[in-house]
Amino acid sequence: MTTITTRESAEDQGVGVKKTGGFTASAANYIDERTSISGAVKELGRKIFPDHWSFLLGEVALYSFVIILLSGSFLTFFFQASMAEVVYDGSYAPLKGIPMSAAMSSTMDISFDIRGGLLMRQVHHWAALLFVAAIGLHMLRIYFTGAFRKPRELNWVIGFILFILAMAEGFTGYSLPDDLLSGNGLRIIDGLIKGIPVVGTWVSFLLFGGEFPGTDIVGRLYSLHILLLPAIIVALIAMHLLFVVVHKHTQYPAAGHTNQNVVGYPVLPVYAAKAGGFFFIVFGVVMLIASLFTINPIWNYGPYDPSPVSAGTQPDWYIGFADGAMRLIPTGWEFVWLNHTYSLNILVVLTVVGLFIVTVMIYPFIEGWITGDKREHHVLDRPRNAPTRTAIGAAGVTFYASLWAAASSDIMATHFHLTMEGVIHTLQATTLLGPFLAFFIAKRVCLALQKKDREIVLHGYESGRIVRLPGGEFVEVHQPVDEYERWKLVSYSDFKPLMLRPNAQGKIGPAEKVRAGLSRWFFEDRITPVTQVELNQAHGDHPAEITDK
Amino acid sequence: MTTIKTPRARRPRKTGRRHPLASVALIAIGLLFTGGAYVAFSSSTAVATTDASSQQTIAQGEKLFAANCATCHGLSAQGSSEGPSLIGVGAASVDFQVGTGRMPMQMQGPQAQKKPVQFTAEQTAALAAYVASLAPGPAIPAAELLDAAGDAATGAELFRINCAMCHNVAGAGGALTEGKFAPAIENVSAQHIYEAMITGPQNMPVFNDMNISPEDKRDIITYLKYVEDNPSPGGLALGSLGPVAEGLFIWIFGLGAIVALTVWITAKSN
Numbered sequence: 024m025t026t027i028t029t030r031e032s033a034e035d036q037g038v039g040v041k042k043t044g045g046f047t048a049s050a051a052n053y054i055d056e057r058t059s060i061s062g063a064v065k066e067l068g069r070k071i072f073p074d075h076w077s078f079l080l081g082e083v084a085l086y087s088f089v090i091i092l093l094s095g096s097f098l099t100f101f102f103q104a105s106m107a108e109v110v111y112d113g114s115y116a117p118l119k120g121i122p123m124s125a126a127m128s129s130t131m132d133i134s135f136d137i138r139g140g141l142l143m144r145q146v147h148h149w150a151a152l153l154f155v156a157a158i159g160l161h162m163l164r165i166y167f168t169g170a171f172r173k174p175r176e177l178n179w180v181i182g183f184i185l186f187i188l189a190m191a192e193g194f195t196g197y198s199l200p201d202d203l204l205s206g207n208g209l210r211i212i213d214g215l216i217k218g219i220p221v222v223g224t225w226v227s228f229l230l231f232g233g234e235f236p237g238t239d240i241v242g243r244l245y246s247l248h249i250l251l252l253p254a255i256i257v258a259l260i261a262m263h264l265l266f267v268v269v270h271k272h273t274q275y276p277a278a279g280h281t282n283q284n285v286v287g288y289p290v291l292p293v294y295a296a297k298a299g300g301f302f303f304i305v306f307g308v309v310m311l312i313a314s315l316f317t318i319n320p321i322w323n324y325g326p327y328d329p330s331p332v333s334a335g336t337q338p339d340w341y342i343g344f345a346d347g348a349m350r351l352i353p354t355g356w357e358f359v360w361l362n363h364t365y366s367l368n369i370l371v372v373l374t375v376v377g378l379f380i381v382t383v384m385i386y387p388f389i390e391g392w393i394t395g396d397k398r399e400h401h402v403l404d405r406p407r408n409a410p411t412r413t414a415i416g417a418a419g420v421t422f423y424a425s426l427w428a429a430a431s432s433d434i435m436a437t438h439f440h441l442t443m444e445g446v447i448h449t450l451q452a453t454t455l456l457g458p459f460l461a462f463f464i465a466k467r468v469c470l471a472l473q474k475k476d477r478e479i480v481l482h483g484y485e486s487g488r489i490v491r492l493p494g495g496e497f498v499e500v501h502q503p504v505d506e507y508e509r510w511k512l513v514s515y516s517d518f519k520p521l522m523l524r525p526n527a528q529g530k531i532g533p534a535e536k537v538r539a540g541l542s543r544w545f546f547e548d549r550i551t552p553v554t555q556v557e558l559n560q561a562h563g564d565h566p567a568e569i570t571d572k
Numbered sequence: 573m574t575t576i577k578t579p580r581a582r583r584p585r586k587t588g589r590r591h592p593l594a595s596v597a598l599i600a601i602g603l604l605f606t607g608g609a610y611v612a613f614s615s616s617t618a619v620a621t622t623d624a625s626s627q628q629t630i631a632q633g634e635k636l637f638a639a640n641c642a643t644c645h646g647l648s649a650q651g652s653s654e655g656p657s658l659i660g661v662g663a664a665s666v667d668f669q670v671g672t673g674r675m676p677m678q679m680q681g682p683q684a685q686k687k688p689v690q691f692t693a694e695q696t697a698a699l700a701a702y703v704a705s706l707a708p709g710p711a712i713p714a715a716e717l718l719d720a721a722g723d724a725a726t727g728a729e730l731f732r733i734n735c736a737m738c739h740n741v742a743g744a745g746g747a748l749t750e751g752k753f754a755p756a757i758e759n760v761s762a763q764h765i766y767e768a769m770i771t772g773p774q775n776m777p778v779f780n781d782m783n784i785s786p787e788d789k790r791d792i793i794t795y796l797k798y799v800e801d802n803p804s805p806g807g808l809a810l811g812s813l814g815p816v817a818e819g820l821f822i823w824i825f826g827l828g829a830i831v832a833l834t835v836w837i838t839a840k841s842n
Contacts, residue, residue, distance in 0.1 A: 074838045074840075075838055076831065076834040076835040076837070076838045077834075078838075079834040079837065079838065080831075080834070083830050083834070116724050116725065116798065117724040117725050117727070117728040117795055117798055117799075118725055118728065119725050120725050121725055121728075121729060134805070134806075135805070141805060141806055145806055145807075149822065149826070152818065152819065152822040152826070153822055153826050153827065153830070156822055156823055156826070156827045157827065157830070160827060160831075203732065203736075203741065204814070204815075297837055300837075301833075301834075301837055304833055304837075305830060305833075308826065308829050308830055308833070309826075312821075312822075312825070312826055314807060315807045315808060316806070316807045316808050316810060316821065317804040317805075317806030317807050317808065317809045317810065318806065318818050319815075319818070320742070320804055320806060320809070320812070322805075323741045323742045323799070323812065324732075324741050325728060325729065325732050325741065328732070328733070330733060331732045331733050331736055331737060332736075332737050333732070333736040333737065333740050333741040333746075333814075334736065334737060334738050334739060334740040334744075334745070334746020334747070334754065335740045335744065335746055335813050335814040335816070336814065337814055337815045337816050338815060339815045339818070339819065340815065340816075340818070340819025340820075340822070340823070341819075343815075343816075343819065430816070431816040432747075433746060433747035434747075434813055434816045434817075436747040436751075436753070437745060437746065437747045437753050440751075441751070442682070442749075442750050442751035443747050443748070443749055443750070443751075444749065444750060445751075
């Protein structure tokens with residue numbers, strides 16, 4: 024530190040030095056002398072980011088969030104988070120003179136009487152749907168490429184918490200207009216809470232300030248929606264990005280990509296320009312959708328009234344899996360004990376969905392424990408090279424998708440001319456059996472693809488050219504794979520099941536046995552990468568290849 | 573025309589058929605005639621229903637009934653194992669079922685489906701007259717209840733409370749149990765909507781005049797016609813199906829477009 028100080032003071036003394044570089048240079052110098060920002064620019068500007076479309080999905084989520092913040096701020100100027108009863112007197116004729124809450128009335132005004140209000144509402148809502156969808160796709164990319172492995176386990180957890188918070192943001196926002204749809208959604212939440220034994224009713228009364236719906240809930244959700252949740256999300260996004268910088272970005276296996284380097288473009292100037300431009304592209308897409316397509320037409324739903332429920336009442340897509348889980352529960356799953364009703368139909372859903380969420384959140388630690396892999400990984404796995412993980416992922420996706428699809432059981436029934444019961448029973452089956460089937464199929468497909476890769480590395484591609492050798496033998500000429508491609512095909516780590524090892528006391532504990540069993544299950548079916556020896560032998564075996572050269 | 577012989581006759585004539593607004597007037601007259609003819613034509617069904625009690629119409633209806641309906645409903649509309657008795661269902665029921673093409677039924681199923689109408693308006697009226705002559709029942713509603721000029725706000729509220737749980741708040745339809753469904757109410761005539769309410773076709777309950785007064789029914793029709801005539805202010809409505817359609821849209825078209833753009837942005841230049 025002292026040396027730096029002396030150097031700076033030395034520069035300061037050089038008053039007579041002639042300035043060069045014009046306005047930009049002097050402005051940059053002015054800022055740098057007061058903020059020392061050049062260190063950060065030097066560090067971040069030289070940061071390398073690999074270029075792949077799937078690495079932009081997280082960016083899409085981030086940009087959607089920025090769009091949500093901008094449009095949401097606009098909406099707060101006009102929205103009144105109050106459940107005080109007013110009589111609507113705006114432009115929309117079919118609601119004129121109808122008593123409703125100030126929240127609903129102000130949302131109607133935003134939609135019909137405030138310039139640009141409807142567009143902003145639609146931008147906000149569409150961006151919210153895109154936000155969660157982009158997070159989902161981003162998570163799938165991370166999962167299937169194994170990007171959550173050491174040292175990125177904690178960042179996976181942060182990202183997953185962001186996903187949950189995004190859903191919470193979405194749900195609180197969905198409930199704010201106090202229209203029929205949002206009130207129905209809240210009623211379901213109320214029912215879920217009341218289904219919890221002992222504390223349910225108390226929690227519900229606490230949340231709603233008395234009997235549902237009360238006059239408090241919109242104001243409370245509003246505080247959560249615009250203050251607490253966004254603050255936590257912003258903080259976690261900052262941590263998430265900080266970790267990306269600290270860990271450096273992962274890259275796909277390719278020639279020259281190793282665990283020690285990152286191959287790509289530096290942030291400045293190319294990547295920053297691309298990423299900055301991409302923000303406007305995402306904004307443009309959201310704007311286009313919002314200006315052409317209606318979302319959440321609250322004027323159709325009308326003000327909330329506990330008696331009506333519209334056909335086709337569903338939550339926004341990201342809550343669909345929870346709604347679907349409840350639709351899939353068979354009728355009559357409840358019992359009475361000691362004069363209290365125990366609603367298994369709700370408790371089972373809460374338990375299963377809760378377990379699913381927790382399992383996904385801590386998956387990196389589970390896999391790390393099973394594989395015993397403590398190495399750092401900066402090169403991604405191709406999904407086929409981790410067959411069991413990919414298969415687990417496929418099973419999880421099938422499970423989630425079945426629950427999700429169940430949320431639209433009524434729409435499927437009407438639009439495909441099916442019976443509601445048929446749809447529900449089919450989805451019950453796919454929820455329970457589908458994951459096993461998906462696991463099996465995905466694993467076999469992965470192994471088959473690995474075998475194909477191995478075959479290509481060892482023998483090249485079939486060229487379809489048949490050559491007759493001098494001895495009369497017919498052989499097909501194989502086109503050998505080029506070196507760049509071969510790098511991708513052979514560079515993955517080979518795992519073996521863990522060996523059972525006794526601990527310091529010379530005993531093998533039950534936990535170790537379970538771990539060894541799981542490890543065997545994880546790795547028993549595997550295709551080892553081609554070694555140099557095998558490669559050399561394979562080439563020696565093929566005179567046709569040599570003649571071809 | 574009287575101006576022809578005035579001293580100013582040689583100046584270009586701005587009156588009579590040369591008047592600048594003459595073509596506008598001509599179009600207006602033409603429209604008036606076409607509209608008038610259309611009104612006369614469309615009200616001819618109403619005329620046909622008003623003289624529904626004439627013995628000649630009933631006799632024609634009876635013949636049509638015997639030829640087209642009696643297989644299932646019985647020769648004297650007493651019903652059979654294939655179809656219910658029609659004694660006392662009233663003219664409104666016949667006008668709805670036949671007028672929307674649901675009857676004669678294409679096939680037995682969870683419920684009769686809409687299909688192209690099989691009978692002319694006159695034949696439908698004759699059938700209705702015949703069935704109405706068997707026993708008293710709900711009559712075809714008067715035209716003043718169908719003008720869709722009531723209070724849309726009251727209608728919307730009544731619709732949400734009484735109808736939306738099956739038909740969806742925007743009348744987009746919804747699912748019922750065992751393959752039955754509440755159909756969409758878009759492009760259904762006011763008369764058929766009214767008749768459906770008073771007769772309760774298929775799985776629909778009857779909303780009689782004690783339940784929802786005729787004026788309230790008129791308000792409901794007013795609301796439905798408002799929704800039909802006013803496109804969604806937010807843009808394309810995606811079927812007014814609610815969040816499922818929106819979620820499907822954002823995943824396929826929204827995220828699809830975004831992913832295509834990410835591929836484009838990261839594509840290596842040649």
